[in-house]
Amino acid sequence: MTATDLPIALQHLQSTVLAMPMARTLGLRFVRAAPGAVELEMPIQDAFCFRPGQLQATALFALGDFAAVSAAGSLLPPGWANATVDGSVKLFAPARGCHVRARGRVVDAGRLLSICAADLYAVAEDGSETPCATWLGTARNLEVRSALA
């Protein structure tokens, strides 16, 4: 998704997330972003597999975290940012194929804490999706001072 397809606030969110070294290492790509909903894709790279072709749990946690916390961040007013304070991942099918798609959403957008979630799908070469994991967690909303700017 090119930045010009997005409203300014979502452009800022996308560029903030993609500036994070971890997001670049994982090869994250924004597929869709709207207020309260962010869809990301992560290629299945051998470096993040616990056996050939099957992603390790930590990489899936990171993808769910980025998608869910970005979705929560997309609802914040200008001058605010957020940070993950807790998260949990449930892996219920092998993450194999060409990439994993995560659809981040907001369960409850609070003033201080937002509860957010992501549904993860293993995507095969033919484009078919297999649900493989869910992520659920909490983001702390912060009025940006220099440390998060």
Ligand SMILES: CC(C)(COP(=O)(O)OP(=O)(O)OC[C@H]1O[C@@H](n2cnc3c(N)ncnc32)[C@H](O)[C@@H]1OP(=O)(O)O)[C@@H](O)C(=O)NCCC(=O)NCCSC(=O)Cc1ccccc1
């Ligand atoms: C900051 C807080 C969340 C809340 O702590 P509380 O106890 O309630 O607050 P308290 O007031 O005591 O401040 C303590 C210290 O916190 C800092 N600071 C506070 N406010 C601000 C501010 N407004 N602006 C800037 N900095 C601020 C400041 O240093 C302050 O120290 P000081 O007192 O100034 O010397 C803390 O629990 C923490 O840092 N946890 C670790 C979180 C973490 O690393 N998560 C992984 C992040 S990765 C992620 O999220 C991925 C992702 C992101 C986006 C999209 C997609 C993906």
